[in-house]
Amino acid sequence: MKTLQDIRRDLHRIPELGFEEVKTQSYLLEQISTLPQDRLTITTWKTGIVVKIEGTEPTQTIGWRTDIDGLPITEVTGLSFESSHPGKMHACGHDVHMTVALGLLRKLVENPIKDHAVILFQPAEESPGGALPMREWLKEEQQALVPDKIFAFHVAPEFPVGTVATRPGLLFANTSELFIDVIGKEGHAAFPHQAKDMSVAAATLLLQLQTIVSRSVNPMDPAVLTIGKFTSGTVQNIISGHARLEGTIRTMDAGTMTIIKEKIEAFCRAAEIAFECSVQINYGSSYYQVKNDEILANEFLAFAKAHPATNAILCDAAMTGEDFGYFLQEIPGLLFWAGVESPYGLHHPKLSPDEAVIDYLVPFVDSYFRKISS
Numbered sequence: 447m448k449t450l451q452d453i454r455r456d457l458h459r460i461p462e463l464g465f466e467e468v469k470t471q472s473y474l475l476e477q478i479s480t481l482p483q484d485r486l487t488i489t490t491w492k493t494g495i496v497v498k499i500e501g502t503e504p505t506q507t508i509g510w511r512t513d514i515d516g517l518p519i520t521e522v523t524g525l526s527f528e529s530s531h532p533g534k535m536h537a538c539g540h541d542v543h544m545t546v547a548l549g550l551l552r553k554l555v556e557n558p559i560k561d562h563a564v565i566l567f568q569p570a571e572e573s574p575g576g577a578l579p580m581r582e583w584l585k586e587e588q589q590a591l592v593p594d595k596i597f598a599f600h601v602a603p604e605f606p607v608g609t610v611a612t613r614p615g616l617l618f619a620n621t622s623e624l625f626i627d628v629i630g631k632e633g634h635a636a637f638p639h640q641a642k643d644m645s646v647a648a649a650t651l652l653l654q655l656q657t658i659v660s661r662s663v664n665p666m667d668p669a670v671l672t673i674g675k676f677t678s679g680t681v682q683n684i685i686s687g688h689a690r691l692e693g694t695i696r697t698m699d700a701g702t703m704t705i706i707k708e709k710i711e712a713f714c715r716a717a718e719i720a721f722e723c724s725v726q727i728n729y730g731s732s733y734y735q736v737k738n739d740e741i742l743a744n745e746f747l748a749f750a751k752a753h754p755a756t757n758a759i760l761c762d763a764a765m766t767g768e769d770f771g772y773f774l775q776e777i778p779g780l781l782f783w784a785g786v787e788s789p790y791g792l793h794h795p796k797l798s799p800d801e802a803v804i805d806y807l808v809p810f811v812d813s814y815f816r817k818i819s820s
């Protein structure tokens with residue numbers, strides 16, 4: 447049987463984007479097949495997997511969810527096991543998340559708990575979002591696999607291994623992707639009056655969008671609008687006829703998302719008039735906020751405080767998004783951060799989580815499952 451470190455490294459080599467996790471799914475299935483199968487039910491959904499471990503005296507089903515997708519980032523860690531998929535990287539720690547889930551599965555198979563457990567290997571957390579359709583599929587077609595409580599963690603580069611952090615209630619923001627195409631008229635660089643320059647239109651629009659949070663949102667209400675990508679034109683001496691802005695909107699209050707979208711639309715209509723162009727907005731996918739169950743989160747923090755070699759922190763909410771929020775919308779549970787100390791943050795091409803988190807977290811989660819299993 448492979449070590450968990452080897453598994454993490456194998457998974458790190460094969461990052462795949464949302465709903466394309468074909469190699470990842472077959473690697474996970476292979477690992478799951480090496481375990482004794484008598485208590486297991488294995489079900490696949492798209493590129494995801496759900497494994498049920500039958501409990502010894504069940505009164506409920508306890509769920510653990512891991513995401514399985516990577517990001518469209520070129521890795522520059524220089525690690526011996528770096529990504530073998532050009533332009534793709536596990537830069538959000540999902541390779542570590544999957545390995546901890548497999549480690550927990552091994553523990554639950556070796557020594558079953560009283561309750562049933564389900565481990566959800568969920569595709570497409572980064573985009574376009576696998577949690578909502580997976581939740582709906584479970585409800586409609588796999589009632590026996592729907593957990594009564596559900597838990598997940600996310601790697602946290604800012605904390606050392608042994609730190610776990612969470613909070614009761616709101617933990618992560620509501621999100622919406624944002625894609626804006628600005629379409630004008632290409633032309634010769636020397637004749638700007640005959641063209642409709644979309645570099646200038648989109649640059650102006652980008653700066654105007656950056657006034658929305660500061661001027662239209664209550665300063666006591668956290669919100670973020672980030673444009674992460676700006677593309678325009680074809681070559682240095684041709685006026686660009688097409689520019690594209692790609693970004694994301696984050697709000698703690700769902701109503702604030704509506705205010706921001708209305709202002710985006712107003713600025714886009716204004717750009718159409720001022721720059722004589724057409725502006726098309728596409729909001730891509732949106733995620734529901736991550737709201738932890740108050741009682742479970744307090745109990746979890748008390749459990750963590752008493753756990754050996756653990757620094758339990760009551761942390762602040764963050765403007766991160768996580769489609770795990772869709773599970774928590776209907777099932778009580780929580781998400782927590784687990785330290786993986788790295789000088790580089792999430793989504794950075796040099797992110798290299800400390801693998802020691804795996805050997806720390808697997809027994810930690812296993813003993814938490816035993817504690818909450820009736």
Ligand SMILES: CC(=O)N[C@@H](CCC[C@H](N)C(=O)O)C(=O)O
Pocket residue numbers: 538571572573600621622623693694695733765766767768792
């Ligand atoms: C934990 C984390 O980093 N999650 C992502 C989720 C992205 C959601 C969506 N693609 C968006 O960009 O709005 C994050 O960026 O927070």
